[in-house]
Amino acid sequence: MTGYRLIVIGASWGGLHAVGEILAGLPADFEPTVLVVQHRAEDAEDLLAGLLDRRGPLHVREVEDKDALHSECVLVAPAGYHVLVEPDHFALSTEAEVRFSRPSIDVTLESAADALGPAVVGVVLTGANDDGAEGLAAVRRRGGYAIVQNPATAEASTMPAAARGSASVVAELPDIAALLRELA
Amino acid sequence: MTATDHDRELEGLELDLLLEAVYRRYGYDFRGYAQASLRRRLWRRADLEGLRSLSGLQERILHDPGCMERLLADLSINVTAMFRDPGFHRALRSDVLPELRTHPFVRVWVAGCATGEEVVSVAIALREEGMLDRTRIYATDMDADVLARARTGSFALEKVRDYTRNYISAGGTEAFSAYYAVAGERAVFDPELLRPVVFAQHNLATDGSFNEFNVVLCRNVLIYFGRDLQDRVLRLFDESLPRRGVLALGRKETLRGTAIEDRYEPVVEAERIYRRT
Numbered sequence: 001m002t003g004y005r006l007i008v009i010g011a012s013w014g015g016l017h018a019v020g021e022i023l024a025g026l027p028a029d030f031e032p033t034v035l036v037v038q039h040r041a042e043d044a045e046d047l048l049a050g051l052l053d054r055r056g057p058l059h060v061r062e063v064e065d066k067d068a069l070h071s072e073c074v075l076v077a078p079a080g081y082h083v084l085v086e087p088d089h090f091a092l093s094t095e096a097e098v099r100f101s102r103p104s105i106d107v108t109l110e111s112a113a114d115a116l117g118p119a120v121v122g123v124v125l126t127g128a129n130d131d132g133a134e135g136l137a138a139v140r141r142r143g144g145y146a147i148v149q150n151p152a153t154a155e156a157s158t159m160p161a162a163a164r165g166s167a168s169v170v171a172e173l174p175d176i177a178a179l180l181r182e183l184a
Numbered sequence: 185m186t187a188t189d190h191d192r193e194l195e196g197l198e199l200d201l202l203l204e205a206v207y208r209r210y211g212y213d214f215r216g217y218a219q220a221s222l223r224r225r226l227w228r229r230a231d232l233e234g235l236r237s238l239s240g241l242q243e244r245i246l247h248d249p250g251c252m253e254r255l256l257a258d259l260s261i262n263v264t265a266m267f268r269d270p271g272f273h274r275a276l277r278s279d280v281l282p283e284l285r286t287h288p289f290v291r292v293w294v295a296g297c298a299t300g301e302e303v304v305s306v307a308i309a310l311r312e313e314g315m316l317d318r319t320r321i322y323a324t325d326m327d328a329d330v331l332a333r334a335r336t337g338s339f340a341l342e343k344v345r346d347y348t349r350n351y352i353s354a355g356g357t358e359a360f361s362a363y364y365a366v367a368g369e370r371a372v373f374d375p376e377l378l379r380p381v382v383f384a385q386h387n388l389a390t391d392g393s394f395n396e397f398n399v400v401l402c403r404n405v406l407i408y409f410g411r412d413l414q415d416r417v418l419r420l421f422d423e424s425l426p427r428r429g430v431l432a433l434g435r436k437e438t439l440r441g442t443a444i445e446d447r448y449e450p451v452v453e454a455e456r457i458y459r460r461t
């Protein structure tokens with residue numbers, strides 16, 4: 001037990017597939033809470049949680065305001081809301097988009113680093129913008145662990161390339177679930 | 185204790201003192217707000233002012249009311265839209281308004297109305313259900329600037345295409361374009377829609393109940409409050425609702441786990457519409 005309490009997975013373009021692959025590799029009794037921050041359009045009839053729910057043994061649902069930090073389910077940031085992390089719960093916000101995104105990966109990672117320090121694992125996956133880079137740097141500064149998908153093999157390389165400087169480890173997508181199992 | 189723990193503790197103290205100063209000097213009470221988002225926005229304001237600490241921000245705010253105004257604009261997040269969450273507005277029409285139709289007079293409170301898009305949306309639904317002339321809508325916000333904009337009943341024209349789409353999926357029965365006139369970059373809505381509306385400044389954190397309502401809408405406001413302040417505000421709504429009064433929250437807000445949950449039953453759970461039992 002290494003004491004990680006929260007794993008934040010940030011993804012943008014190509015994320016549905018990439019996040020699904022990770023969730024397929026996590027066991028039903030996975031201990032740390034997993035929070036997925038996936039960029040997407042705000043007005044879409046939102047199917048993301050349902051789609052991810054089918055990918056692995058863990059149940060997947062959207063975060064609600066003031067949900068407890070510890071969750072048996074994988075949580076997904078709702079379209080149109082930022083998810084901020086408090087010491088024992090999540091809080092939602094509709095403040096301005098950050099880098100054109102709401103939910104923003106930076107917002108969640110930065111507040112997670114503030115609230116939980118070394119108990120956070122940040123994961124930055126495929127995407128065509130640079131959200132997540134600053135947040136991952138904050139996670140590292142506060143002693144957390146940072147996994148970045150190898151930009152060379154990611155579906156879109158910009159986002160993992162921007163975050164790479166803060167990586168504790170750069171990993172191939174098929175290996176990330178195993179890494180998380182080891183950290184848990 | 186590590187250096188960062190120490191910094192955190194100090195920053196927590198500075199933050200508490202800053203909020204206390206804002207409250208005692210200007211009367212705005214942010215002490216019960218959700219911390220993470222508040223800290224983020226306070227730091228943003230400090231950065232924009234060229235200040236390096238929250239105590240630096242406190243000093244400026246105490247001596248410079250202009251800085252307080254800027255901070256207030258940062259803290260009152262007023263993102264909104266007409267027929268935001270069309271499913272909610274559809275449910276309001278199909279599951280709440282029919283019962284109210286039998287009432288001789290209906291009072292609605294839109295708490296945290298921001299720039300008024302939600303108010304005009306509700307007014308349109310009431311008009312289409314033939315109830316607007318028997319309704320009074322109290323639209324309140326703590327922020328005088330957004331209220332002034334709400335009173336104009338006009339919104340950016342560039343948004344109207346989205347709003348039209350929302351209106352249709354919310355179950356609107358007319359041609360949306362019949363409700364507004366174009367004036368430059370603005371869509372100016374039919375003034376008749378605002379006739380039954382009373383706009384007023386009201387702070388949920390510090391002010392009390394001021395009437396009894398058939399429906400209270402408070403959407404995407406409670407998320408900015410910590411749990412204790414949420415409970416205080418929910419008790420305020422509870423005092424303002426008769427039996428069978430309706431309370432509607434935002435799409436990701438819930439009564440579950442709150443001080444008043446036992447007194448309410450869901451009307452449409454998925455849309456966070458509740459009724460006092």
Ligand SMILES: C[S@@+](CC[C@H](N)C(=O)[O-])C[C@H]1O[C@@H](n2cnc3c(N)ncnc32)[C@H](O)[C@@H]1O
Pocket residue numbers: 094260261262263264265268295296297298299302324325326327330386387388389390402403404405408434
């Ligand atoms: C995100 S907007 C919600 C607008 C609208 N209800 C909606 O859902 O689209 C939040 C509003 O709550 C207001 N607000 C925040 N704290 C408040 C308080 N203590 N009392 C009254 N209004 C408050 C803000 O000024 C802002 O206009």
